[in-house]
Amino acid sequence: MKIDAAKVIVTSPGRNFVTLKIMTDQGVYGIGDATLNGRELSVVSYLEDHVLPCLIGKDPRRIEDIWQYLYRGAYWRRGPVTMRAIAAVDMALWDIKAKMADMPLYQLLGGRSRDGVMVYGHANGADIEETVEAVGQYIDMGYKAIRAQTGVPGIKDAYGVGRGKLFYEPADAALPSLTGWDTRKALNHVPKLFDKLRATYGFDHHLLHDGHHRYTPMEAANLGKMLEPYQLFWLEDCTPAENQEAFRLVRQHTTTPLAVGEIFNTIWDCKDLIQNQLIDYIRCTIVGAGGITHMRRIADLAALYQIRTGSHGATDLSPVTMGCALHFDTWVPNFGIQEYMRHTEETDAVFPHDYIFRDGLLHCGETPGHGVDIDEQLAARYPYKPAYLPVARLEDGTMWNW
Ligand SMILES: O=C(O)[C@@H](O)[C@@H](O)[C@H](O)[C@H](O)CO
Numbered sequence: 001m002k003i004d005a006a007k008v009i010v011t012s013p014g015r016n017f018v019t020l021k022i023m024t025d026q027g028v029y030g031i032g033d034a035t036l037n038g039r040e041l042s043v044v045s046y047l048e049d050h051v052l053p054c055l056i057g058k059d060p061r062r063i064e065d066i067w068q069y070l071y072r073g074a075y076w077r078r079g080p081v082t083m084r085a086i087a088a089v090d091m092a093l094w095d096i097k098a099k100m101a102d103m104p105l106y107q108l109l110g111g112r113s114r115d116g117v118m119v120y121g122h123a124n125g126a127d128i129e130e131t132v133e134a135v136g137q138y139i140d141m142g143y144k145a146i147r148a149q150t151g152v153p154g155i156k157d158a159y160g161v162g163r164g165k166l167f168y169e170p171a172d173a174a175l176p177s178l179t180g181w182d183t184r185k186a187l188n189h190v191p192k193l194f195d196k197l198r199a200t201y202g203f204d205h206h207l208l209h210d211g212h213h214r215y216t217p218m219e220a221a222n223l224g225k226m227l228e229p230y231q232l233f234w235l236e237d238c239t240p241a242e243n244q245e246a247f248r249l250v251r252q253h254t255t256t257p258l259a260v261g262e263i264f265n266t267i268w269d270c271k272d273l274i275q276n277q278l279i280d281y282i283r284c285t286i287v288g289a290g291g292i293t294h295m296r297r298i299a300d301l302a303a304l305y306q307i308r309t310g311s312h313g314a315t316d317l318s319p320v321t322m323g324c325a326l327h328f329d330t331w332v333p334n335f336g337i338q339e340y341m342r343h344t345e346e347t348d349a350v351f352p353h354d355y356i357f358r359d360g361l362l363h364c365g366e367t368p369g370h371g372v373d374i375d376e377q378l379a380a381r382y383p384y385k386p387a388y389l390p391v392a393r394l395e396d397g398t399m400w401n402w
């Protein structure tokens, strides 16, 4: 069996996506996601110019060997562009293998570990009142877990506050838009949101919050401590994790569970966090961290330390990643939760899929493969539109972490 062709499809049904399709001499094809939000075309070039020529003629069943070939063989290792390209190939090859085996992907990974995948949705609002209302809407839709973000008085376009209350899409402009940040104002405001949420809805639902890399370790520790009475499921990305050791300081001061990993690309980015038990949830994702093959290594390492998965699932991860993630989540023993930001109707139409939401859980389907396809004719109707993520500056103009 041989790979006889491969192509990259760029489409923008509501937002940009980069998709890889690998074809074989036996007529079976596989699909992978290679979307890198705001930097999409770099992965297109990496794939088209440097990866696809090496794939033609290879045996698609040798998933592990192809992974090693692309990772070790490049010499230049890791990074978001390289690892997304590898992830896309890996997803497509697992799709092919599962189709050949006539099995849904989770069966090939080791079978079902649970009935369905608990997901969390994104509630947000311009102020506390609006966010409380948005959380109520998610509760009405049956969600068991909800992430809550709110606008903060005095901060321009605070992170997480979208155009609609049930929808957050940060990549919004042909050049990066400017947002603001002020830690003092956020620290004064965020605990009030959770106070109000618990007073309104009680403690039956899981609540989550994303710090989006804004706080220093000591500020993050302070926030974690202030949030303890509200029993969060997790506080996410409370401080940048380039220095994994920084989380030790946060950890020493708070029992609020910590989650990190959406910007990690490999096990090397999180191994110290995991081995020192500095976090509770690892948020690496299939598209960001080298595909299913590499995510298994990360999840297995995490399992040794009772750390559970909580994969990133924002709208910039295409339905192809969501499909793969749901098969992975259905199998992985140390599953925690899956982020689920619904895609637009246009996106869902371009990527026909068989996963469904029921009673607060997402369920992967039983179609052989990962269950997600691409409608190429429809995709061609949505040309690429440059869309950057915003940047953030402090009040005095200093660049900060968006
Ligand atoms: O937790 C999350 O979903 C976020 O941090 C994302 O919205 C993130 O900002 C985007 O994926 C960036 O592309």
Ligand SMILES: [Mg+2]
Pocket (backbone or CB within 6 Å): 210, 212, 236, 237, 262
């Ligand atoms: Mg996040």
